[in-house]
Amino acid sequence: MSRRIAVPVFPGTNSEDETVRLLRDCGGDARLVHWSQAETLGGYDAYVLSGGFAYEDRIRAGAIAAHDRIMDFVIEGAERGKLVFGICNGAQIVLEAGLVPGTGPIRRPTAAFTDNAPAAHFVCRHVYLKLTIEPSRCAITASLPSSALIPAWAAHGEGRLAASDEHLREIVDGGHMAFVYAHADGVADERAVPNGSALGCAGLVNRAGNVLAIMPHPERDAWNFNHLDRRTGSNALAPSGGAVLFESFVRAVERA
Amino acid sequence: MIQRVVAIGLKIPDNEAYTALVTLQRLGVAVERLERCEIWQLDDTGDGSSIGGRIEANEAIFNPNKHRLRPLEQATPRAGEVWIDRIGEDADVRIAGVAHARRYVGWRLFGADDAPVHRDVVVAAVERLLCNPAIEKALY
Numbered sequence: 001m002s003r004r005i006a007v008p009v010f011p012g013t014n015s016e017d018e019t020v021r022l023l024r025d026c027g028g029d030a031r032l033v034h035w036s037q038a039e040t041l042g043g044y045d046a047y048v049l050s051g052g053f054a055y056e057d058r059i060r061a062g063a064i065a066a067h068d069r070i071m072d073f074v075i076e077g078a079e080r081g082k083l084v085f086g087i088c089n090g091a092q093i094v095l096e097a098g099l100v101p102g103t104g105p106i107r108r109p110t111a112a113f114t115d116n117a118p119a120a121h122f123v124c125r126h127v128y129l130k131l132t133i134e135p136s137r138c139a140i141t142a143s144l145p146s147s148a149l150i151p152a153w154a155a156h157g158e159g160r161l162a163a164s165d166e167h168l169r170e171i172v173d174g175g176h177m178a179f180v181y182a183h184a185d186g187v188a189d190e191r192a193v194p195n196g197s198a199l200g201c202a203g204l205v206n207r208a209g210n211v212l213a214i215m216p217h218p219e220r221d222a223w224n225f226n227h228l229d230r231r232t233g234s235n236a237l238a239p240s241g242g243a244v245l246f247e248s249f250v251r252a253v254e255r256a
Numbered sequence: 257m258i259q260r261v262v263a264i265g266l267k268i269p270d271n272e273a274y275t276a277l278v279t280l281q282r283l284g285v286a287v288e289r290l291e292r293c294e295i296w297q298l299d300d301t302g303d304g305s306s307i308g309g310r311i312e313a314n315e316a317i318f319n320p321n322k323h324r325l326r327p328l329e330q331a332t333p334r335a336g337e338v339w340i341d342r343i344g345e346d347a348d349v350r351i352a353g354v355a356h357a358r359r360y361v362g363w364r365l366f367g368a369d370d371a372p373v374h375r376d377v378v379v380a381a382v383e384r385l386l387c388n389p390a391i392e393k394a395l396y
Contacts (some may be wrong), residue, residue: 067279067385096388109382112391115345116310163342163390236321 002029002217003253006044006100008070009034015051015088015217021054022219023048025239028250033070036234041073044082046253047062049074049090051155061114061158062092066107071097074107083256084211085140085249088156091213100213101176102206103167111163111171111204113156113215117196125194127216128230129245130182131204138178138205140212143248147188150179151227151241152216154194159215161201168198179203179214257355260300260307263362265293268322276385283390285381287373289366294359295339297331302353310352317349332395336372337364338382339395360395366377 005028009016016032023030030048033041054065065071071093078084086094086220092113094100104110116123130149135141141148163171171177179186179202182188193200195215203214221227222243225236239247272293280287295316300307308325311319318325333339339360347359363386365373375396382394 055275056272058275059386060391063385063388064279067283109388110390111386114391115342167390248314 003045003256005030005041005046005048005253006033007031007048007050008041008074010052010054010057010065010068010198011035012054013050013052013089015219018219019048019050019087022160022222022239022243022246023250026030026076026243026246026250027231028165028246028253035070035198038069038073039072042076043236043255044077045213046249047074047077047085048249049084049086049093051088051090054089054093056161057158060112062094062096063085063088065093066096066186067162077098078206078211081208081210082253083140083249083254085215086211087219088159088215088217091203091215092158094211094213099211100204100206101167101174102208102211103170103174103176105203106226110167111161113204114158114160114162116157116160116194120157122155123159123194126221127152127154127192127194128182128184128186129204129216129218130188130246131178133175133178137175138150138209138211139252141178141245143251145149147186148244149184150218150245152218153220155220156195156215159195159197161197161199161204163198170230171201172199173203173209176204176206177201178205178212218245222246238248258300258304259331260298260304261300262307262311263326263328264296264311264318264323265291265326266322267324267395271273276383280381280385283384285384286367287365287381288368289370291364291366293362293376295328296361297357297358297360298351298354300354310354314349314351327392333362334372336366336376336378337362338386340387341393341395343393346357
């Protein structure tokens, strides 16, 4: 029997549809679970927290959602080894919940994806995520090649990783930095970073390797028809590009 | 140069404060009412009697249809209150006569008798929800 993936929907989530579609196109059995159905979440095998503005980003991006009933189930699942994948606002929620980098207690965050810098403006820019850990370090990236480059769209006003120097050292030393921003040729430098993120970080993984949080959206560059060069034709609806990360996630769910 | 402190709060229902209140109560923090405002600490070279008008002239921080401005007597949080300071935030705001401005988010918590809560309750609210120490500082 196929293992089931939940895409929880908070009030204000807005990227759930393309997230579910891509998971399904990659072979996953994915379903939306709205906040009023939170009690059903315990029956799912994995969770993908999609983008948006959960609870209008009240107090801080992800802060209210991190304490929502939905997250009681997601946190419990993560602690039991279930896979959790947060994208954009989902990544902010996962950080506020303390699941990544996971160097402090649950729901006591040690880092944040916060206001972009130098200008605290919304950024919408095509980017590449470069895998900086051994693929097997994180179950969700385990099927990717080393140093994989994944096309995606950065679309956020609060995507800059920020933490104290001590916690940034923990992130580096503990192998929590899963992805950095890079150019199409794989070079990772300051110009590739759209938001001033510390260490050029685009994604974090927890110690156990079952929770991954990334700021850019691979699901917005994930079918032939919606790449920058807009390839069309008979295979316009075939997954490609950013879909590789979702394919790797679905394989990990089936393996788990 | 004189330092002035003002609070800009909502005179319409504050949905963000309500959401925070419900979340804190869910977390077991003993709070019955919550007030939120923006605290502006201003290094002012202008006349004190005109500061209200000068702030209200800046439409980026004051909308007369929904905001209420109140001068504060002291430059520190009151009983039951915490000011949240976003680390490294540069308040880029232009107010006539103001050389420099610093912005905080003020949260004031009230208990069952509608009196400001004890400091322990404020600390619990800060640690559990109101402040992410990676990017914010709490001033009591």
